[in-house]
Amino acid sequence: MIKTFIDKLLGKSPSAAGKKPQFGKRVEVPVSVHGIDPKLVDERAIHVVRTLQQAGFEAYVVGGAVRDLLVGLRPKDFDVATNATPEQVKSLFRRAFIIGRRFRIVHVVYGRGREHEVIEVSTFRAYLDNAAAEQVKGNERTSKNELAGMQHAVDSSGRVLRDNVWGPQEEDAVRRDFTINAMYYDPETQIVVDYHNGLKDAKSRTLRMIGDAATRYREDPVRIIRAIRFSAKLSPLGFKLEAKTSGPLVKSQKLLNDVPQSRLFDEMLKLLQTGHALASVEQLKVLGMARGIYPLLDVVVERAEQGIVAAALKDTDRRVGEGKPVAPSFLLACVLWADVRDGWDQRVKSGQHSHPALQDAIEDVFNARIGDVSGRGKLAGDMREIWLMQPRFEKRVGSTPFGMVDQPRFRAGFDFMRLRADAGEIDEVLADWWQEFSMASDDVRQDMVDQVRAEQQQQRKQAPRVHRAPAKSTPAAPAKPDAEGDGQEFSVDGQNAPRKRRRRRRSGAAKGEGGASSGGAAE
Template sequence: MQANPTSSLPALRVIPREAHIISRKNISPNALRVLYRLREAGFGAYLVGGAVRDLLIGGHPKDFDVATDATPEEIRALFRNCRLIGRRFRLAHVVFGREIIEVATFRANSDDGTGERELDESGRLLRDNVYGTIEEDAVRRDFTANALYYAIEDFSVRDYVGGFEDVQHRVLRLIGDPVTRYREDPVRMLRAVRLAAKLDFDIEPATAEPIPRLAGMLAEAAPARLFEECLKLFLAGHGEKSFLGLERYGLLPVLLPETAAALAANRSGALRRMILQGLRATDQRVVNDEPVSPAFLFALLLWPAYCRALMALQAEGVPTAEAQRRAADRVTLHQLYRVALPRRFSVPMQEIWLLQPRFSQRQRKRVFRLLAHPRFRAAFDFLALRLAASDEHAADVAFWREAQAKPGDALAAELEAQPPQAVAEGKRKRRRRRRRGGEDAAGADTGPSAPGED
């Protein structure tokens, strides 16, 4: 049963140890240390949130959060390895080497008049540091599946909002009125999509219905926060499902506006196929415990926008090399207003784009110069990924794949032996007449070094 967020006494359901699968052996020893020390000091303390949810479905949580009736200052007094953080939400971080156990004080869902709970005119929550009881804490959490508490004193799970049943049925349901909760924090719409993709849950209809209507509110979120949300959406092993969820609920045009516009104009769907293939490959790398790169991710996500900007500049008569640089800068700058992509990622992202035309070159010096470029491998992987949109680059992919495998002297000899016409052909891109009827620039190659896909 779903609780009303204004209710001060939601119904408690206690799920005993024999009725769930959570075992202490699957809980971080450091989280257990925090729980036991708080209990020994006379405070209530529970494992809470995503860790409980994931353990209930047989998952392996990476993060373990604790909720308690101890205030942040009382928590800090108990742990020498504790630091207090946050203004909007005052939290305690108990640090054990590389692991941080986040400890939050139970919060109330009402304003006590101290100014520690503040909303703006649109209903967005600016500050939430009014402390309360575990019952009040439960109803102010976002989703029922995240409002479950594991008690170490009897190994039971405490459920105040119907979350245990929702987890069993793999349903994601907001606590309280969905419109109000999304207005409090528009990023909850992204969280709904991300958690549904991660957990393979269905978003409950009443929770899903307002998202397309309220999607525009996401533009009010801090760009730095949206960058972190993008990493969680696309670099945690469920990127393809997350992208499809953003499309389904109308969030993609707000999060990646120029990409969404380019995809809508690309009638062949080639650019969308490329993005989905790239996200699929990234998901597999996460499964294989291989490194993933935010620079490569955003090169992929913003590629349609870059293609469209480049073609527009070339249509204006801007020389190709200058158009490439200007398009890269334009797309990066525009996206920064929505997602704060740090320079350490935006610079290599642009290099991946700007290296693409150089893969058609076969002159000996240029081949070896490109092979030595620090961004070569990422750019080559990106070129190979473009085959998902068009087989036009198959010969380039084959050449550079072989070039990487050959000893330098053998490669040099082969390049020196090339007939002049082969080198000349390598320098030229096939020109194709733009289709009558306005095939979008993002979907057609119109020049010797234009990177757009059919």
């Protein structure tokens, strides 16, 4: 009774508190049943598995890749699970790096530059009751010294801060989040190892949490965001969240307050850059979680149907679907452009020069919306460059256009400007001109610049002169324009002598920076 009462105070589910986990029964499913096409498996993932197995270790493709293979999709990422420790894995590959503190894993790298691919290798982890883990009073940020050297640690809310105790495959399986992500595929034997009816859930299109959902969300609150992301990603295939998995989501949302901002920022980018941004936004609304996960995500959801943001989300989904790279800087530049634009306009109207006004507006937006999460590094630098480039697109004469197209971030700046044109913010003719200019030869580019210059000169000639006075103007009106050198336009009787004096002042200014004596003998 007392234990049950304490469990309730701590928010633990009675069904989960003190209950030994169901490790599940190992079931080996042959290819005749699961039907995975081996041609869909990445050769580099096969190489990692084969290398580990030849060294005497167990190794399998695991997680979302197996799920995608089961439903006939070609996975974009491949993860491998093994009983080899991170140090043992690293020793077998020339380009392998151990990363992470909370979960230590190995990145095996193939290729270079944009063509590189990373196979993530994790060691089977043991299932450990969090009650037996070392406890710290603070969180990841405030307890770094305490966490040093710990293998299994939790904070006061039960959130796992360190989890680096190795164990057998059956315990590794029960620690994974969803049943459809807890299957292991051996590309050498083509056997799928299933402990929690993942194959059955994959066939019935059910997204089910392993174990008690509320407890699993408390162990790692980021699973809340993962549930949203997977349901959005898999909804076109007919997958739906099981009721016991979706039920605790809203109530558990407050647990995200203790998650480091940098980790939430990364999870937000996964929501928006895995090809299902629009579906993720819609899923957040359906689940009643449109606000409160992360402040910047709140802005994305709020503006998801507005002009340039809607276009950017749609374009991001399209590019991911086509296998093209996407940059978080571009999407976030679109999301926050309204703040930058409004702040810029206000400063210009108050009398500040345009360029510093834009720079100050950008800095204010970074402080208010992003903070120090990005480290003001490459992400912030790319966003700033995209924004600062926008007024330069208005300049289509002289050397500016030639310098613009040679900038490394020109394409991102142009694509951003194109979205602005599509949203009706600027003239589409401007976007079309830059599109043609960027693809033209040097000779054609010069012709295009010359044509713009001629058009601007023609417009200035056709525009009404500022100094032309209406019929009702007083005789004093010509004085100002005449001083600027257009006195011949006015022939008011009796004004010839003053006009000559004004000419002498103009001549003197041209010769000697306004010296009064320089034009004394002009006539």
